Each structure stands twice: as structure tokens, then as C-alpha cells.
Amino acid sequence: MNRALISKVGWRLLNNVDSLWARVLRSKYKVGEIQDRAWLTPKGTWSSTWRSICVGLREVISGGVSWVPGDGQQTRFWLDSWLIPEPLLGWASGQVPQGEQGKVLADYWIEGAATVHASDLHYHASNSESSLPPRFQTAHLENRDSETIPSDSRRFRFRFRFRSEKRSSTGDSMLPSSFRSQFYIVRSAYALLSQEETPLPSMDRFFDRIWRVMAPERVRYFLWLVGHQAIMSNVERVRRHLGDTAVCQVCKGADESIIHILRDCPAMEGIWRRLVPPRERQYFFAKSIMEWLFDNLGSRKEQGSEDWPTLFSVAVWWSWKWRCMNVFGESGKCRDRVRFLKDMAAEVTNAHALARGNQGGQPRVERIISWKRPREGWVKLSTDGASRGNPGPAAAGGVVRGEDGTWLGGFALRIGICSAPLAELWGVYYGLLIAWEKGYRRVELEVDSELVVGFLRSGVSDAHPLAFLVRMCHGFISRDWLVRVTHVYREANRLADGLANYAFTLQLGILSFDYCPDVVHSIMLADINGTAVPRFIRL
Structure with missing residues (x-):
């Protein structure tokens, strides 16, 4: 990224020749043309800034420049990229003399004809005209020896004509040919530099395992820091010039790297050997830190009654904590650290199990659900609202049915953009309005939203954003x-749900139905016949 950033300074140096800073650098370092790379050869008298600029010029700009001809005095016909994305020398059918290159x-300008003429170029037939830059147009395309040369690599004689007359006052200009834009963009320069490098592996699965492990939040955060190599070990302190020695202060026998603290230090190695089965110890201690974390956070080894990823995470966390306590002289007494770690892991497991139980983790039972007819002398009003996006395009629907399930009235409402609770409340409001206008005075109102039912039964405060519509329904x-x-x-x-979905196909506004629409007629018959649907519910 640094090379991509500094290369933009080099690009400005070559193009902004009239700027004061560009004139100073050009004069001091004898800046020449980009085609002649002799002036880019490093010298001992260069400053560090100029060395960095030249790195960007050599590695980014010199290999990714195309030319737009003006007077033709700078663009080399054979060696520069001006007609196609690469030099024409590679497309010559024969050896181009050294003097011609x-x-x-x-x-190659032919006076009077305003043409540039070059012969014997290999070029793909299907791309011969489409690849010409806008400044040129093909004036003559002659196929030669087509019977002896394969169709995908024929020899052509090209003659190109400038669209405008030759003007000596307009010089040739450069464009970043390897970029996707006519402007110099740092992102494109970075893509050009990194296109041949091996792509970095995705770390999504690794960090997903860290955040999914059953452990306290501080433990998961510590594992995240370890995954980013952000733990301040003695090796890291020396690298940052914050310490004088990288030796482990606990064992005094090796450099204190992150993997040494968490696994290889004798203070932790003995604990791990008691936790890990003998048949797995060789692989456990041979892995790199990233492999070590990834494998142990995802495996399901059972050590007694504890889940291994939880036990492993707790042990890693306490290995760092014990190390800090030893270094800062706060070491506490613990008779059996292995038993302590297992007890801590069991406590974490039990806490998570209890939390799942409090969040409704009780088992579900299957129940058969169907529409029930209203009691004698009553009608049943069913309403529903839907929002695709919440908030998003919303609609509502409702139906009034009698004791035998017959259709007494219904509606479909296309609302616009709103939330799901608001759509549900609009469905309730218009359902009550239709039932009142039709003269029904005993109504069973059924809604499939517990939130809205709570609003209608207990009300909401005046500060609630849906208070106005709740008050209208209460009215x-x-x-x-x-x-x-x-x-x-x-x-x-x-049935109400079907009407709400049907409303999405209508124009904004409400449409009432005295008879059941065909799109939901089958649902109404199923309700009348007592068709039931299974559902798993909590007791």
C-alpha cells in the first residue's frame, strides 16, 4: 500500500511539469523521460523520500503507462503501448531492425496523407478494429497470406489515420493503461502491485469459531487478540524497542513469544499434558499458534463432563493471567490448577445452560391449530398486517365471518411504507370500522401479533410512536x-393473512369485498371444513 501511495507522487511529478516542487525535483535529480529508466537507477546521494518515489515510478508507473499521441514526438511506435494495451513489437511478424525499434x-508520419503506416503486424482478426483508441480510425485493412497462416493469428497491414490534423503544439500524453479509469487511482495501483501475489487466506472461519465458543466475553476477546497477534509478549516488546530482552521471565529458558506463554512455557506445558490425552499430545504441541487455536476451538473432545473448546478457552485465558501475575509479583495460591480450570469450565457451561433455559429453551410440543367458529350470536373479525422489510412496503387485510364461517365482509389495504406493528394496527382499525358500519355488535377480534394484542388490552404511553393509532382503535x-x-x-x-398478501398486488388504498375473492376462496373453504395445521409451541 505504501508503494501504491508514493507512486501517485511520481505520477504527478511526470505530469505536473510546471509545478514548483516538480521543477525542483526534476532539476536536482535530473529527471528524464519515463521510457529511459537510466535516471531511475539508485544512487548513494539520494534522499529516502526520493528513493521511495523512484520505487513507485519503477514498479508501478513504468510498467503501466499507455500513450495518447499528439505530435508523435515522444511515443515510440514499437516499444510503447499506444495502439493496444501492449507494445507493437510483440506483434511484428518478423525481426524489427534495432534502428527501427x-x-x-x-x-512514420507521411506528409500530405496524414497517416501512420506500419506493415507486417500479427494481430487477432476479431480484435483488430475494436481495440483501436478513439483518436484513431482504420483507413485500410489488408489481409495477406491468409491461406498459409492460421485464422487466429493472421498477418495484417495496418494503416491508421489521425482524426485531426497533425499539430506540433500538442504533445503526447500519458494514461495509466493498467487501471480501470483514465485517472490515477491509488486503489488501482495497489491492485496492479498485488495481482501476482498469493492471496491471503480468508480468516472468517477462524474468527467465527472464536466468537461462537462457549466462554465469557472477556475470554473470547482475548482469543481475538491472540488471533491478531496483538498480545504484548517480550518478543513483541523488543521488536517495538520497548524492552531489552526477549527471554521469558518465568522459565528463563526461551524467548517469550505468544505461543510460548500460552503453551510451551514449562509453567503451562505440564498443565496441558494433564488436560490433553497422551495420543494427541504430539500433534497438540507441534502446531503453529493459528492452527493450534483453530483446531482446538472447533473440535469436540470430551474431558470428563466439560466441553473441550470451553475448557481450552478458559485454560488459554488463565495461562495469560497467571503469567501476568508471576511477572508483576501477584501470584496467588492454587493447589491444583488443572482442577481449578475444570471447575471454571464447568461453571461456564452450567451458566450458559441456565441462560438458555431462562430464554425459553424448554422443549416444544406439537399442537394442531385450526380456525374456530364464533359463538352463537357473535361474529368473528380476523385481521392481519404485513411489512416486507419492517419498515418496508406494507399491507393489511381482514375478514368478518358468521357462526357457520360464511363471508360477511372483508377488505384489503395497501398502506405504503411502514413497520409491521403499524400495519397490524391499521388492519385492526379498518376491521373494526367495517364491523361497526355493518351493524355487528358482538365481535370476537382475533390478531396473530402478541404485541398488538398487548397494545389493545393495556394501552401504551402517549410518548409511544404508535400511540395515535392505538387510541383510535380504543375509540x-x-x-x-x-x-x-x-x-x-x-x-x-x-384467511386474513391471504388478504394482506393479496393487497400487495393492489394500488394504494383500501378495497372492500362483499363476497370472498377468488384468490382466498380455497382458504375460506378450508377453515369452514375445519382443516388443521400442526405447529410446535412452548408450554
């Missing part, structure tokens, strides 16, 4: 009629 475009419910609000599962609310 250094000629510029102006040397209907408090009228001179009986409305019972009930929560049902979605499987018992399929």
Missing part, C-alpha cells in the same frame, strides 16, 4: 358494543 510516431372498542380481543396463531389466521 526506437523510432517515434512522428518518424372504536369503547363504543356501545362488545369486542373481545384474542391472540391466535398464524395458522388460525390464514
